Amino acid sequence: MKAANNHYDIVIVGGGVVGCAIARELSKYKINIAVLEKEADVGWGISCRNSGVIHAGFNYKPGTLRAELCLEGNKSFAKLCQELDVPYKKIGKVVVAQKKEEIGGLKKLKSQGEKNRVEGLQIINSIELKKLEPNVKGIAALYSPKTAITSPYLLTIALAENALRNGVSFFLNTEVKNIAKLRNSNFKINTNKGKFTSSYVINSAGLYSDKVAHMVEKNKYRIHPCRGEYHILDKNVSWLINHLIYPVPQTGAGGLGVHLTPTIDGNILIGPSDKYIKRKDNLSITSSVMKMLSAEAREFSPLISPGYVIRSYSGIRAKQAPSSEGGYWDFVIEESDKISNFINLIGIESPGLTAAQPIAKRVVEIINIKERLNSNPNFNPFRKGILRFEEQDEKTKKALIKQNSDYGEIVCRCEKVTKKEILEAINNPLRARSLISIKYRTRAMMGRCQGGYCLPRIIEILRENFNLAPREITLKGNNSYLLVGYRSNKESESCKKKKLLSLAEGLLV
Amino acid sequence: MQEKEVIIIGGGAAGLAAAVACEQKGIKNVLIIERGNYLGGILQQCIHDGFGLEKFNTSLAGPEYAQRYIDQVKEKEIPFLLNSMVVSLTPQKEVTVINNNGYTHYQAKVIILAMGCRERTRGAIGIPGARPSGIYTAGVAQELINLKNYMVGEKIVVLGSGDIGLIMARRLSLEGAEVIMVAEKLPYSSGLPRNINQCLYDFDIPLLLSHTVVDIKGNGRLSEVTIAQLGKRGGIIPQGRRKIACDTLLLSVGLIPENELSREAGIVLDNITGGPQVDERGQTSIPGIFACGNVLQVHDIVDNVSLEAEYILEGVAEYLKGKLTKEQEINVELGEGLRYVVPQRLISRKDTIFSFRVNQPGRKKILLFEEGRRLIKKKSLRRVNPAEMVRIKLSSREVEGIKTLKVRLV
16 A cells, blocks of 8 residues: 555565565555565566575575575475465476485485475485486486475566555665665665655665665675576477486585476576676676586486577576685574664575565564564455466366457467466556566567567557557666667558558458 | 368468469368468568569569469458467367367368478577667567568667578668678578678678677667677687677577477478478378478578479379379488488379578589489589579489489589
């Protein structure tokens, strides 16, 4: 609910998966909450650009927050996804040893996992591995049945939509410039979209959480961006693997090593690499890493050919550990000791997706101790996503088309996304209308032709529905316009031509 | 389940020509299924001329060329569905279609695959760098400009010298954009010589051979690309790098036959052409499923697509009469100098048109058809170019009784 004078009880800076999970968790109480997100949609920083893995929790040092919250998150994830209508599949994971020397590493992982109370871990031999993964080479493996996959972007969107429904206000394209503590102990938050005030600030700004912390308290934290590049493989080779396939992790590395991840939609991801970079917004892909990823994937399975790659992209980890040290530091989830009511979430890298909800619960605890929040009797934990036509059985599909003929128009041929789904996506409750927002919500443009067929049609649908000027249609908000204008200024001419060209009346057969 | 004699999947150049040819062969109960909202396919966005020189002896624009066939389809009342997507094709020739009216199943005696091709994307060729807006495949830009009346950019670099890229370089220049260059990775162009002359040289657009894009910059919209020169072995020459400020990168880096349905049906594909492996009548590995046009092999000119569609109709008619019989099947063996040959196998010994592409440009070459050491036919070619498909006919007399067949270029 929109507050008077832009004053909120709590302002959350950053609409990633953690910020959105906190917003939803807080919406269980009677308070005014705002989420400020600098991008044109939620989750575009770190949350949408990872492997989408729900970790079991054997990779983390016992006794750390990462271990504890990961375990908690893994246990409650299926329920969360069920409430929010987000896909979830417990497919299991194998950590594969290629050489004898690596078997020690598997045993170490297993005993660490057992200390963390991860269930079902098993070391399997090459024959058992072959049964699980006929196309993967390896001499032994650690099998983890509790590891699962989800869609990181659909989860972030779902958390945000559910929070919105339960009264949280979302401000997209809203970048925090500075924060000051006022004499009345409120915070004043200046943004590119005007001023907000609040009693609490929650800093879940991900890659920029150090910068936001710095606005009230000098140089307390430092985030080092560490980029990971990925390849996405065509769906028609999804048969290659059944589980998540990981290498034995190397100590001191910034990530878990290049792995193979089946995505919830049937693609396979290869990656991520790990390279510390200077700029936090440098999402470039590089030819050397692209080659390396293909080579490493072939170490697992020689059947993986670079020709299967339909797209490459990168994500950036928000690491506290500097490059000189590598490895992982534990999550920071704490109220600033100098500035009361300012809560920092720092260095939430992997397993941040798995742990998002437990992290949110910790934040609520911190506030609850101080405030004794009243619960919101109207809180509704359920949210419905966009129904995916392609995933329905034939009977349902027929009924859907009968109900609404927009289901009968397939706009994206690769992913078989219908016009109805596109319409639902562009009318999403967060009002995010860039092409990437539509893509994440529907999978349109995500297939092997990468929008070659559906892009012009989606542009048309957007314009039909929102009366946008050509330049107002963007790939990802801000300056990412797709069209510079009309070909000529006379639009009527074009309409005439369109009429000539279109032969709309098909013969009835 | 509705029953059809012939179902043609795709209402573009190949599908239309196949439909008209069906009518000419006296085949009734034909259905064209088209996913777009008009017939003619990609031809409708090709508003430049140069179509029909071979077929109609005159230079037509794409929509005019298409219209000649559309008029015949309408005149002969050949049924077609628009806005209708084939979502499944089975080896038993059952076709499932989705459109606004619902979900329809058809059973056909013959299927003609005429789905055309799609463009290779940035993702498929792995261009490094940032991911801003302003990167289009040439065909998408063509549709946006010619059919939707939008302008995609102002300062343009084209990567790849495929024909659509060349044509779009000219098109964008005519619309007032500045086309800075066309960069081609290979030491020769993959477009037709006439297009290089008419689309680039006539407009003073430089063509940089052995050059590619090695970096892309831009936070929102594309702001800069880095072009690098490639050495003889394809490695980047460091001195040959330069940055070019631009807002649009057009890609014309290859076409891929659209065979998702074919694959689903279990049709055997050729790794090089990307299309189904066919016999001399365009029949795929599944009897009664035929393919023609760009879904079979990417053509340079549409006239050949139409001719191919008419040509395979001989086989379709024979099949429907139960006369397309397998005498003795032999594989056409591919020798040196050639990238591919279509058809990949012969099942009878009739007049057959073979299509080839060569590996690299050359002069004074000889194409040889051989049965073991016996020369069946030879053909001198003054100039060969991978961009130009070679089509050669062997007569039934020439292939009579052969047990093996090898083709090579020397």
